[in-house]
Amino acid sequence: MSFSTQGVPGLPDLTHPTELIQFGTDVLKASLLLIFLIVALGVAIALLSFTLRRHQPEQLIFIGEWAVRYSQLLRGLQHLTLVLVLLVVGFFLCSTLGNRYHYWEQAKVTQVNQSVAGDKLEQVAPQIRYVIQEPITYTNQVNGKIVKVNDTQQVNRFLTLAGSQIQVKLDQNTDVQGRSAVYRIDYSADYKVVNRLKDINNFFFEVPPPNGYSLLSNYKVERDRIRLEPTNPGNYNFPFSLQPGQETTFRVTYKAQGGSRWVYSATGQLLSNFRLTAIANFAAADFASGIVPNEIKTDARGTQFTWIFDDNVSVKNPFGVFTNTNPIRNTGIIPRLLLLAPAIFLWWILLLYLSLPMSLKNVAIAGSIFFACLLTLTYLARFMNAELAWTMISLILLILTWGLGLTRSASLAAIVCTIAGAVLPVFGLLVSFSGLTLSGAGLLSAVWLAVRHWYGWYGLQLDDFKK
Structure with missing residues (x-):
């Protein structure tokens, strides 16, 4: 762990x-x-x-x-x-x-x-592969002599796609296994191939299914509305013939499920006449990998992202759609406050001792109230803003502290000690300008003690406080 x-x-x-x-x-x-x-x-x-x-x-x-x-x-x-x-x-x-x-x-x-x-559905751009015979020269030993041999070998080469028109519809479901979301994909794409070679007419159309799927159905590849079958089951290689100067169109469709993102990877290919439209039928959808779409349309049903690349564009990173989440800010503030809470409590109790005659009962009750307020703040901060939660808790703390005195002057003295020794220090550790708030609390504490002892503010007497 x-x-x-x-x-x-x-x-x-x-x-x-x-x-x-x-x-x-x-x-x-x-x-x-x-x-x-x-x-x-x-x-x-x-x-x-x-x-x-x-x-x-x-x-x-x-x-x-x-x-x-x-x-x-x-x-x-x-x-x-x-x-x-x-x-x-x-x-x-x-x-x-x-x-x-x-x-x-x-x-x-x-x-x-x-x-x-986490997991993602990644669709890789298809490739048009062809094989050529390439001469090769190597040496061999025959009857104790070194002989130079001229031969040929088969080498794979790839043809650039002449056009890509892709549309993908994304729906989101809650994952029962703990992830935030599961995507359901409805994918359809038309790929245009033009044979610009002079002496090659046999090709392989290689279009693998998306990576990371948990369920794949209705996977189909068609050429001119004729369904193609792969050479070997599971290889997703489709042989076809195309004469020099001619063109053809392939259509790929499938439905898939998995991941919490969907991206399209060009795998280093140059994209020409490329258009990808991703329709996310859920809220909080955003584009992935920082590849900004050319068009973004938002309506009540969802968001539509459109990427358009006209001529010879290289896209290094996969791009697509993911479910955006609100960033988690201000982490570690509550644990830091809790670690410093005993020091704040000691600060507050010392102010009370230097300002009021404190009995053992009052000290025990005040300490219990203080740590009970922090316990409440800890759990309220999980569901609401911590500053707002402490503001509400502080009002309760001040109302309870008012009961330390029997007269208005004594109660006001207890309130001043609580504001300077407890409310402001805790609030200062919750906000971004902690130093300024803590400095104000320290100055208020010093001014209060000076006024209380040097000037006899309100003339507080022993009988003004509860024992």
């Missing part, structure tokens, strides 16, 4: 059992280490208290001071532990979502690539 189908290389994915077990093991080790450090600090304070038991005044002052600090440390560790837990869990959640979204994007790109560069 390729890296594109596995997700982002090296990024943890909790949908994989091995990584989930490893994550649980790491969390258990970190929790035990944190508990050990807290217990060790408490034991150290107890030992110092026991050491100073004979000096009561010093013991009371020391123990009282350290007891207060230890209590403050425990409260701070509670907040720090909760924030770290939210960061770690949020990181693994976002990394898993990033892997899933990356897999979905790559699968979508692969599907489009298969529809554009």
Whole structure:
């Protein structure tokens, strides 16, 4: 399996059992280490208290001071532990979502690539072959002597088609095996042959069926309305005679099915009096290989493409019709946002801590709401524009954040922190001018903190916020 189908290389994915077990093991080790450090600090304070038991005044002052600090440390560790837990869990959640979204994007790109560069029906231009005797000289050894031998050999030569009038009708069906489309072809062509040689009158009309078909029916070759049979079954070589200076016409018709493109290949031949009309009876049809048609007509039923080459035109690439698909743009934006989401969350939480008295309950609820919004954005972005989706989600986030304060001033403070720390940074990572948006969010955060602490904006009090 390729890296594109596995997700982002090296990024943890909790949908994989091995990584989930490893994550649980790491969390258990970190929790035990944190508990050990807290217990060790408490034991150290107890030992110092026991050491100073004979000096009561010093013991009371020391123990009282350290007891207060230890209590403050425990409260701070509670907040720090909760924030770290939210960061770690949020990181693994976002990394898993990033892997899933990356897999979905790559699968979508692969599907489009298969529809554009997958199987195709390719009709090769017929050839008029004749055989001539060409002299050849070589040496041979006879009775120990080198003898020069003059002989002849048969060499294939080809006659250029004098004219080609081709019409192909294309219908499209959905492929039940997973490809984007299957073409049904109704092909008819008239080829004009003129014998401009003086001493050659025996030829072979070689017109193979299209390459890449899954079904071929009603294949028929006619000369002057008389059906021809091949020399050997499956060779598609039709012998005929044509006197010097005379001309004849061959008609080729068949119906085929297969591929998701149809192209005509000149195989290096010069095209003269050539006209190809491809009628695509479906929407989103476009011309292939960059060979621009002389005429394009579009109506309610489909599109008609016409290529006209009058005299001695060489076309290197096969040209024809394929089903155009809308390009996939802005890939990788959501996975990048998800990888940076824990940092945005930390930015937002720090703004809230520096602006509002945050309780453990409020921090837990705010973190849950933030990552729930990102989860919603991840799946909405598959069906609609990501910027529009985040705009709608941001309104919900701001409405919920308003509830952090009991007064209008406190709620406005929470709204400003959310806009500067969450809404704008996420939006900045979704749009093309990310640097400008992130710079604006950073400036707004700095201005808000300066106004809040240096100028006492709105005179926010502890009782204005929910606990």
